Amino acid sequence: xxxxxxxKLIDNASEKKIAVGAFSxxxxxxxxxxIRAAEEFNTPIIIQIAExxxxxxxxxxxxxxxxxxxxxxxxxxxxxxxxxxNYETVETALEIGFSSVMLDGSLxxxxxxxxxxxxxxxxxxEYGASVEAxxxxxxxxxxxxxxxxxKSTNPDDAKTFCEETGIDALAVAIGNAHGHYKVQPELRLDxxxxxxxTCSTPLVLHGGTGITPEIFQECIKTGIRKxxxxxxxxxxxxxxxxxxxxxxxxxxxxxxxxADAVYENVKxxxxxxxxxxxx
Numbered sequence: 304x305x306x307x308x309x310x311k312l313i314d315n316a317s318e319k320k321i322a323v324g325a326f327s328x329x330x331x332x333x334x335x336x337x338i339r340a341a342e343e344f345n346t347p348i349i350i351q352i353a354e355x356x357x358x359x360x361x362x363x364x365x366x367x368x369x370x371x372x373x374x375x376x377x378x379x380x381x382x383x384x385x386x387x388x389n390y391e392t393v394e395t396a397l398e399i400g401f402s403s404v405m406l407d408g409s410l411x412x413x414x415x416x417x418x419x420x421x422x423x424x425x426x427x428x429e430y431g432a433s434v435e436a437x438x439x440x441x442x443x444x445x446x447x448x449x450x451x452x453x454k455s456t457n458p459d460d461a462k463t464f465c466e467e468t469g470i471d472a473l474a475v476a477i478g479n480a481h482g483h484y485k486v487q488p489e490l491r492l493d494x495x496x497x498x499x500x501t502c503s504t505p506l507v508l509h510g511g512t513g514i515t516p517e518i519f520q521e522c523i524k525t526g527i528r529k530x531x532x533x534x535x536x537x538x539x540x541x542x543x544x545x546x547x548x549x550x551x552x553x554x555x556x557x558x559x560x561x562a563d564a565v566y567e568n569v570k571x572x573x574x575x576x577x578x579x580x581x582x
Contacts, residue, residue: 306370307379309403309433309529310471312347313505316528322508322519322576325349325383326569327533329360332558333540334372336565342377344573349403349529351383354392362392366399373402383435385531393423397430405435405474413460420468435507435529438464439476458497465504472505472529479510490518492525499526507531512538516575523578532572539564 312323326337328350341348350369352360366382373380383403384396393404406423408416420436427434439456456475465473475498477491498506505528511519512534519530543564547557 304374304376304379306373306400306402307347307381308431308471309349309381309383309435312349312379312381313472313528315347317505320523321578322523322528322530323347323349323381324569324572324576325351325381325385325507325529325531326536326565326572327351327353327356327385327531328365328369328565329356329537329540330365330561331368332561333536333565334369336562337536337569338372338376338378338380339562340566340569340573341380343570344577345378346573346577347379347381348569348573349381349383351385351531353385353533354388355386357392362395362399366396366401370400381433385533386437387423390419390422390426394426397427397432401432403433403435403471405437407437407474409437409439409474409476413464417464417467420464420470424469433471434468435472435474436464436468436470437474437476437509455491455494456498458494458501461498461504462501465502470504472507473502474507474509477508479508479514490514490522492521495522495525495527505529511535511572519575520578523576530572530576532568535572536565536568539568 316323328334337350369382373382381403382401384401385405386407387393387405393406396404406420408419424434438461477494506526507529508522508527509531511530511532540561543560547560
């Protein structure tokens, strides 16, 4: 099937009052496992890679692999650049064929974030691609990057930001964080409600690993339309690799086990994001 944009998948999720899962990948096995799960559920999916992952998964190598896998999928797949930190990286992703890009200017001054995001929106339009941005600061760290303290998204700023930039999706900070939570997070659903009431742009929840199914579904009911999952998949691959080594498995066993681990993790989250009954 042809690659689809983030906007198309989010619009579809909005109609159904569900969320689309965005699953980070770092190698071929993770890509194949994620798409296999989506095909089994006949559910659209987003596969993505963050800029901080590129030292170990170079964009010009893994990017074309992601695009090829999406084109050969039996379901709609969006190929997304997650947490793009530099305009040049965003440009490269678009040239490779990504159908969606995120420019993360959340640590910049508000006006600078707006101006850089507008530049990305303009460039993405040339490729027919969607754009996600972030306002506020999602805590923790993405990959081995510097850890950041949570700074909740200001609802009034969100309204201004979305109107001025014309983005397709906004990642919000409501107590969520990247990586592993040290304690169960208490998400600010009141802040999420405020943002939703002032801003018509579809909202994104980052830092999904460790959030309970019940809280996920509460967030979706409140307006979250895209949820990012990264750490849970990488943890699953690491565990599968360790167990394969302990059992003296060969490379081919390792490859299959890594794909299977991601497949199981993605399946679990698709059920949650599709708002299936938890009981």
